[in-house]
Amino acid sequence: MTQESPELQFETLVSLCKRRGFVFPSSEIYGGIAGFWDYGPLGVEMKNNIKRAWWRAMVQERDDVVGIDASIIMNPRVWQASGHVDVFTDPMIDCKNCKHRFRADHIDSDVCPDCGAQGQFTEVRPFNLMFKTFVGPVEESAAQVYLRPETAQAMFINFENVVTSMRRKLPFGIAQIGRSFRNEITPGNFIFRDREFEQMEMEFFCKPGSDEEWHAHWIQKRFNWFKGLGIREENLRIRPHDAKELSHYSKATSDIEYRFEAMGWSELEGIANRTDFDLKQHAAYSGKSLSYFDEETNEHIVPYVIEPALGVDRTFLVLLYDAYREEEVKGEKRVYLQLHPSVAPIQVAVLPLSRNEKLTPLAREVYGRLRPHFMTQFDDAQSIGRRYRRQDEIGTPLCVTVDFDSLEDAAVTIRERDSMEQSRMRIEELVAILREKLDS
């Protein structure tokens, strides 16, 4: 019965996201701004659910990882030490005719794709992707700072603070969720590549020599996390980088990739073995020793670092993309999002059969019962059929319908999103039953 659309285009999702309040173009009434998006009322719920799921798996359920929440603007020396000032660049060319700018590696002839001028390109120049701004009242180079292009560096520069304050022994990790900014020359594919985005990164410090084992551990852990969120396994794969793809700091990196019908296999998360590069760099630039005293061997060592790093926005896109379903029911198209209950923006919708004044008080009472336990929505506008379709389209796993029989038998109908099956349950047992269904 279920017919997945043969090739789900991003336009379909962009339109659903806007219509249903997931994601809006930023500054839309002023014509928008490329590479920036606003999350709407449902989008922010889902985004928070994703972040909570990650934090729970990476910090709260482990005894070897702690979290931090660092400032976005840091001392600019951080970005000299990390290499971002020198090497965080894309090769760029300008068209002298229309003044448009392109990534040189996206242009394969001497014809401008925007105006058609031939042979008008400038030389290739490196373009730094960090956003610059100024601290204090003077706009001069001494006051220039950067909006962070990644959250990771904050974990390296707080290594000593965390070891000391939390009395940590190797191996252990420091995790963070936060905004990052990259002045991408060509943002695109909806929220896949943004200029402002949110990252979830963890730096796992371990003894040199144990790094390869930990790298393998985290690749598998992270792959399983996506499966646990309901992403279909056939759309996921692990791809190790070959030598020429590796970043300047990396000994080995594997990407977890997702297969978009619209653009093929694309990076969802990178898990890098960053060696001791970052701690050594920051020790050299700051003059502070960022080593660890190993009590077993009585030696100071510089730990190796394994980094699983992904974007919240990209995870959000993949979850929506993978959950999108279209099918025909009684001659009509039904669209639903088969979202995992842990990330669905609304978990339970309470729907009185109609706005009849006899039904409303009981429906409100049921709603009040459920709200402390689940993200719940009350909806009594339009026909019950339209309301089911609306909940399907935003991925609500369960609907609870209050009808005239409910007034007599103190029971309600539970309707399941994926199968559309309905069953009758006593209001007394509703919380326990819904919890069981949502957890299974």
Ligand SMILES: [Zn+2]
């Ligand atoms: Zn041009």
